[in-house]
Amino acid sequence: MNKKISIVDIANLLNISKTTVSFILNGRAQEKRISEELVQKVLKLVKEVGYKPNSLAKSLRTGKSNIIGLMVEDISNPFFANIARLIEDRAYEKGYRIIYCSTDNDTAKTQELIGMFQDRHVDGYIMAPPKDIEEDVRDLIKSGLPVVMFDRYLPNVDTDYVIVDNQFSTYNATRHLIEQGYSKIAFITFSSEQTQMLDRMNGYKNALKEDKLKPYIKEIDFNRNEELIKEPLSAYLKKNPGIDAILFGTDHIGTCGLKVINQLGVKVPDDIAIVSFDDYDVFELHSPSVTAIAQPIEAIADNIISLLLKKLESNSNQTTQKITLSTTLNMRNSSQQALKR
CATH class of the missing domain: 3.40.50.2300 (Response regulator)
Structure with missing residues (x-):
C-alpha cells in the first residue's frame, strides 16, 4: 500500500468498527470486553501494514x-x-x-x-x-x-x-581564594539581570566585604562570536595587571578567559589564580587543572x-x-x- 494507512483502513480490512480498533490500540480492549482473538488479529495487521498513529489527531482527541x-x-x-x-x-x-x-x-x-x-x-x-x-x-x-x-x-x-544556591556558591569560591592569600580578586561575567547571575554577583561581593577587599567586576555582553567576548576580556586584564585571581561567572566565559590568559602569556596559578562557575571535563583536563563550582x-x-x-x-x-x-x-x-x- 502506497497511501498512509488509517484506523478506518484497518477496520475495513477486518470488517469491524473503527471504534473497536481505536479501543484496542489505546489499550482499552479488556475494559470494553473485546476478545483476545480479535485483539491479536488487529495487532497482527497493524504490524503487517506498518500503521503509525497520527500523533496530532490523537492529541486533539485525548487532550x-x-x-x-x-x-x-x-x-x-x-x-x-x-x-x-x-x-x-x-x-x-x-x-x-x-x-x-x-x-x-x-x-x-x-x-x-x-x-x-x-x-x-x-x-x-x-x-x-x-x-x-x-x-x-x-x-x-x-x-x-x-x-x-x-x-x-x-x-x-x-x-x-x-x-542551585548561586549566592553561597560564589561566596564560598571567593572565600577559598581569600584563604589562599589572594586579595585582588576579579569577578568576570556576562551582563545579565537574570536571577542566577545576580545571586552569583552578590555572593562574590559579600565575601569581599567581610575582608574589606575591593571588588574588581567586569561584565561582558554575551555574543555567539567568541572573539567578541575575548577582546574586552583581554583589554580588561591588560588594564588591570595587579589582579591576582579571577572568578568566572559561567563556564563559557571561563573557557574564553583561559584562552585569553594563555595568549597573554600569564601563568596559572603563579601569576593569576582561576576559579570558574560550572565544572566539566575541559577544566579537569586543562593544565593546570581548574578549580570549579560543580552543579549537581x-x-x-x-x-x-x-x-x-x-x-x-x-x-x-x-x-x-x-x-x-x-x-x-x-x-x-x-x-x-x-x-x-
Whole structure:
C-alpha cells in the first residue's frame, strides 16, 4: 500500500468498527470486553501494514500529546546538554517525548517557540527563561499547562523551579581564594539581570566585604562570536595587571578567559589564580587543572522531571515547589599556590 494507512483502513480490512480498533490500540480492549482473538488479529495487521498513529489527531482527541517542551539558553552548552539528556531518559521511561530548542536568551525567539509548542499541543514546559516573558508564562499556567523552570526563575511568576544556591556558591569560591592569600580578586561575567547571575554577583561581593577587599567586576555582553567576548576580556586584564585571581561567572566565559590568559602569556596559578562557575571535563583536563563550582546535574534533572510528571499525572492544582540545591567546589591546581610564594 502506497497511501498512509488509517484506523478506518484497518477496520475495513477486518470488517469491524473503527471504534473497536481505536479501543484496542489505546489499550482499552479488556475494559470494553473485546476478545483476545480479535485483539491479536488487529495487532497482527497493524504490524503487517506498518500503521503509525497520527500523533496530532490523537492529541486533539485525548487532550494529551505525551510531549514535553524543553527550552534552554543553548542546547550545545555542556550544562544544558547534560541536563536535557537526563530529563529525556526519565521522561521516556514514563511514556513522554522531549522537543528541545535553544532560546539564545532572546525574548522574541522564546515567544515564537512557545507558540510552536502550543501548535504541537505539548503537555508541559521545562524552561530556563529569558527576560520579559512573564505574561507568556502566566498565560500557559492559566490554560492549565504546567511550567517548571530551572537554572533561573522569574520572581514575579508563581511557578515551580529548581535552582542551585548561586549566592553561597560564589561566596564560598571567593572565600577559598581569600584563604589562599589572594586579595585582588576579579569577578568576570556576562551582563545579565537574570536571577542566577545576580545571586552569583552578590555572593562574590559579600565575601569581599567581610575582608574589606575591593571588588574588581567586569561584565561582558554575551555574543555567539567568541572573539567578541575575548577582546574586552583581554583589554580588561591588560588594564588591570595587579589582579591576582579571577572568578568566572559561567563556564563559557571561563573557557574564553583561559584562552585569553594563555595568549597573554600569564601563568596559572603563579601569576593569576582561576576559579570558574560550572565544572566539566575541559577544566579537569586543562593544565593546570581548574578549580570549579560543580552543579549537581543529576539531582537538578531528577527534580525537574519529577516536579513536571507529578503535575502532569495529577488532576488537582498543587502548591508550587521552589527547590534549591547545593553545589560542590572542586578545588584543583589553578587556585592553590598563593600561600607558597
